[in-house]
Amino acid sequence: MNILVVGANGQIGTHLVEKLKNTETYKPVAFVRKEEQVTKFEDKGIEARLGNLENSVSDLKKSMKDIDAIVFTAGSGGSTGTDKTMLIDLDGAVKVMEAAEDMNIKRFIMVSAFQADVRENWSEEMKPYFAAKHYADKFLMNSDLNYTIIRPGMLENKPAIGKIALTRALTEASDPMTIPREDVAQLILEALENDRTFLQSFDVTTGDQEITEALKGL
Numbered sequence: 001m002n003i004l005v006v007g008a009n010g011q012i013g014t015h016l017v018e019k020l021k022n023t024e025t026y027k028p029v030a031f032v033r034k035e036e037q038v039t040k041f042e043d044k045g046i047e048a049r050l051g052n053l054e055n056s057v058s059d060l061k062k063s064m065k066d067i068d069a070i071v072f073t074a075g076s077g078g079s080t081g082t083d084k085t086m087l088i089d090l091d092g093a094v095k096v097m098e099a100a101e102d103m104n105i106k107r108f109i110m111v112s113a114f115q116a117d118v119r120e121n122w123s124e125e126m127k128p129y130f131a132a133k134h135y136a137d138k139f140l141m142n143s144d145l146n147y148t149i150i151r152p153g154m155l156e157n158k159p160a161i162g163k164i165a166l167t168r169a170l171t172e173a174s175d176p177m178t179i180p181r182e183d184v185a186q187l188i189l190e191a192l193e194n195d196r197t198f199l200q201s202f203d204v205t206t207g208d209q210e211i212t213e214a215l216k217g218l
Contacts, residue, residue, distance in 0.1 A: 004067045006031045007074030015185035053092030060099040069107035082128040089132035108145040149201035153177035165207025
């Protein structure tokens with residue numbers, strides 16, 4: 001099963017590509033925007049395809065030949081302005097969805113943002129980012145794609161913990177709403193063919209359940 005990882009050079013994407021590579025079931029295909037990134041992945045024996053989320057849907061479709069599922073982990077990054085947030089996190093994501101539909105690629109996993117579905121909980125300084133994620137998620141839910149939308153808490157570069165909580169309310173306890181990026185990657189891996197995650201969206205943070213067990217509760 002060929003999995004196109006959009007944003008493969010990002011931190012979650014890098015973890016996910018490595019995890020996919022180490023399975024017998026999946027083959028990762030890294031979607032990246034720079035030639036040196038293609039070389040980086042190819043040096044590891046991983047197929048990489050060059051593309052740009054600001055290009056047309058037709059251009060994006062060229063990177064989707066022989067792809068069975070798409071994971072969207074891309075983002076404009078914290079150092080860019082609102083314009084890039086809209087062009088990458090919203091319009092770029094939607095164009096990938098449109099291209100997937102045109103290519104008859106049904107399985108689509110979106111990495112969104114914690115509480116992106118609840119406007120009242122958006123921080124003032126990050127409203128454009130949350131709005132982009134919110135409407136990209138809305139488009140996905142209204143598409144013909146078999147989606148899973150994962151909304152992780154504050155991402156950390158810590159070793160994987162392997163235990164999560166799904167759909168945790170903000171008012172539940174005083175624990176920080178955080179999760180290691182590697183745990184998000186593992187969650188994506190386990191969600192790919194898990195029918196309990198089909199047509200589902202949920203928040204996720206570090207919690208008390210093994211990932212496999214937590215997914216059984218969906």
